[in-house]
Amino acid sequence: MQRIFCCSLLCSALSAFSVSAQPNELPSASINLQTLNDFKPVGNNWKIVGDAFYDYTKEGKGNTKSGTGVVVNDLSGKSKDHLFTKMEHGDLELELDFMMETGSNSGVYLQGRYEVQLFDSWGVKVPKSSDCGAIYERWDESRPEGQKGYQGHPPTQNVSKAPGLWQHLQIVFRAPRFNEKGEKTANARFLKVIQNGVTVQENVEVTGPTRAAAFQDEKPTGPLMIQGDHGAVAIRNIRYKSYGIEPVTLTNMKLSAYEGKFKSVNDFASLTPKREMDLDVLAHQVPGSRDNFAGKITGTIHIPRSGEYLLYLNLPWIPAEVNTKVRNGAGELKIAGKKIMTIEPEDGGKASTKVKLEAGDFPLELAYYKNFGLWYARSNDITLAVEGPGVQYTTLNQMIRAQEPVGEISLLAKGEPVMQRGFINHRGIKHTHTISVGEPGDANYTVDLQKGEFLQIWRGDFLETTPMWYGRGETQLSVPLGSVIELSGKPSLAVMTDKNAAWPDSNATYTNLGYDIDKTGRPVFKYTLAGANVRESFTTEEEGRKLSHSFTVMNQPKEADIWCLVAEGNDITELPNGLYAINDKQYFIQLPGKEKPVIRSTAQNKKELLLPVKPNGNNGSVSYSIVW
Structure with a gap:
């Protein structure tokens, strides 16, 4: 739901823009990769290009495409310079995409001093502090042999993709702190490092510059540095x-606390409060108050710097589902006497807004009411969060509640394949008849047995099953622990009258017949489709670096042309090495022999890669491999 508030304070001017029910974000700054002007003068090894191609089967065989938007390290000449930004930073949230060449080594240095390792770690079983996603070790030549490197931190798991694929890196960095004398009072700290959507480092303290840092001292600020003397790497979207x-x-x-049932925050504006008390956390903390109450919280908000701020408010007792006949609660936030945002019952308890604020201290007032509690939203806590210029997204005065200690219930695949039936979320939809298979090589996947749909693949650890197995199993979901690639979720096989027919969202002629277990412990899925009997199977190759997907179709009717949907994405590109890159090099498809697929566009502006099931008598087969 959208609302517009226009308000102004002449000296402490604030004006609110659109209010939405979902928290959004203030925009990030970008490093311009149209030229190298945002970087300090650099050697000829760094170049701006339009795209890069690295062949995962061959080291040192990369090439580039002309254009802009990607910076690459090309070590074919004599120059091996590092790349430094003109921007210097203290605390920083950083995001970028990177692509490794086969066997390559690079790194991202915060302040030019503290390295997050970039490395071709594809398929590494036990990652070390030299692998991708690691906080690289420090180095001291005076230490004994074998102990010169110290304080390195390996990633919690290896979620690295194949060379030639784009990977994503997010870093939340806290710079070291210094007193007025310039003495360090707190070490640098990596609050989070997230690789391909998986947190691989969290709250890691770094006592000093890591090995091969550009600077051996420590300061409040410094430039971002990309290592350029070790190997080829491509970087974009910084x-x-x-x-x-x-x-x-x-x-x-x-x-100020009130009692009763209310229909509006104005209903208690003139009432005498039943109780008044000081607060140190944002919550309706009146003893015994669970339902039928209202409150008005006042305080002073300090704004450190003038500019545009994002404010997010959540009253969790207001249900997400809308019942227009029942007003369970509402809220209203004011700063300096001006209304900033409201939450109505139909908003689901959440609202956010962008507002311009001047630096200074301003009175804040939050009014709200609650008429009854829901079984899933019993808390009377309130969330008010803020982000702004030079201010990280922060939850103000948050209530910290001790949760019942529950260890993670996880299912791992170490020595043999592991299967788990359960519920899986795919593109926001819960699938209730799925089976997930974990492979010892960390190439995992999920299939919907009820619909014959191939849902997802992921690299890394297998499943967290806590939501299934702890207590009542509230969500009943099994959650992948690794880096997930969601696939189309459409039927893998379908009958098409010709190769131009639209691919169906479901198969009316599909009947699930369960699955067998082969000699290796892997499932072989069985079903019928348009009168034909199908056996579908997956196997891993090259120690889990590839996932082979095969179909055998028996008694295929002569009048039925059965096709396989191999991949769907925004783009599908054939590469010089014969692979097909899906979704801007999110993953590769490898076809057997000289098989040529049908690549076509859909009405939804997607691309599809299709293979026919080639009949051999009454039977037929089709197969392909996924590389990621």
């Missing part, structure tokens, strides 16, 4: 948010 050290604060909070 975005960042740089932060100061002064936060937004909310102080001097007081609560």
Whole structure:
């Protein structure tokens, strides 16, 4: 739901823009990769190109495509310089895409001093502090042999993709702190490192510059550096948010509490409160108050820097589902006496807005009411979060509640394939008749047995089953622990009258017949399709680096042309090495022999890669491999 508020304060001017029910983000700054102007003068090894191609089967055989948007390290000449940004930073949130050449080595150095390793770690079983996603070790020549390197931190798991595929890296970095004398008072810290959607480092303290840093001293700020003397790497989409050290604060909070059923925040504006109390956390903390209450929290909000801020408010007792006949609650936030945003019952308890604020201290008022509690939303806590210029997204005065200690219930595939039936979320939809298979080579996948759909693949650890097996199993979901690639979720096989017919979203002639277990412990799925009997299977190759997908079709009717949907994506490109890159090099498809697929566009502006099931008498077969 959208609302517009226009308001102004002449000296402490604030004006609110669109309010939405979902938290959005303030935009990141970008490093311009149309030229090298955002970087310090650099050697000839760094070049701006339109795209890069690295063949995962051959080392040192990369090539590039002319254009802009990608910076590559080309070591074919004599230059081996590092790449430094003109931008210097303290606390930083950084995002970028990277692509490794086969056997290559590089690194991202925060402040030019603290390295997150970039490496071709595809298929590594036990990652070390030299593998991709690691915080690289420090180095001291004076230490004994074998101990010169120290304090390295391997990634929690290896989720690296094949060379030649784009990977994603997110870093949340806290710079070291210094007092007025320039003495260090706190070490640098990597709050998070997220590779391909998986947190591989969290809250890691770094006591000093890591090995091969550009600077051996430590300072409050420094440039971002990409290592250029070790190996070829391509980088694109460099975005960042740089932060100061002064936060937004909310102080001097007081609560005026009211009792009764209300229909509006205006209903209690003139009432005498039943209780008044000081607060140090944002919550309706009146003893015994569970339902039928209202509150008004006042305080002072400190804004450290003028600019545009994002505010997010959540009253969790308001149900997400809409019942227009029942008003369970609402809320209203004011700053300096001006209304910033409201939450109505139909908003699902959430709202966010962007607002321009001047630096300074302003009175804040939050009014709200609650008429009844829901079984899934019993908490009377309130969430108010803020992000702004130089201010990281922060939840103000949050209530911290001790949760019942529950260890992660995980299912891992170490020595042999592991199967798990259960529920899986795919593109926001819960699938209830799925089987997930974990492979010892960390190439895992999920199939919907009810519909004959290939849902997802992932690299890394297998499943967390805590939501299934702990307590009542609230969501009943099994959650992949590795880096997930969601596939189309459409039927893998379908009958088509010709190769131009639209691919169906479901198969009316599909009947699931269960599955057998082969000698290796892997499932072989059985079903009928248009009168034909189908056996579908998956196997891993090259120690899990590839996942082979095969179909055998028996008693195929002569009048039925059965096709296989191999891949769907925004783009599908045939590469010089014969592979097909799917979705901007998210993964590769490898076809057997000289098989030529049908690549076509859909009405939804997608691309599809199709293979026919080639009949041999009454039987037929089709197969392909996924490389990622």
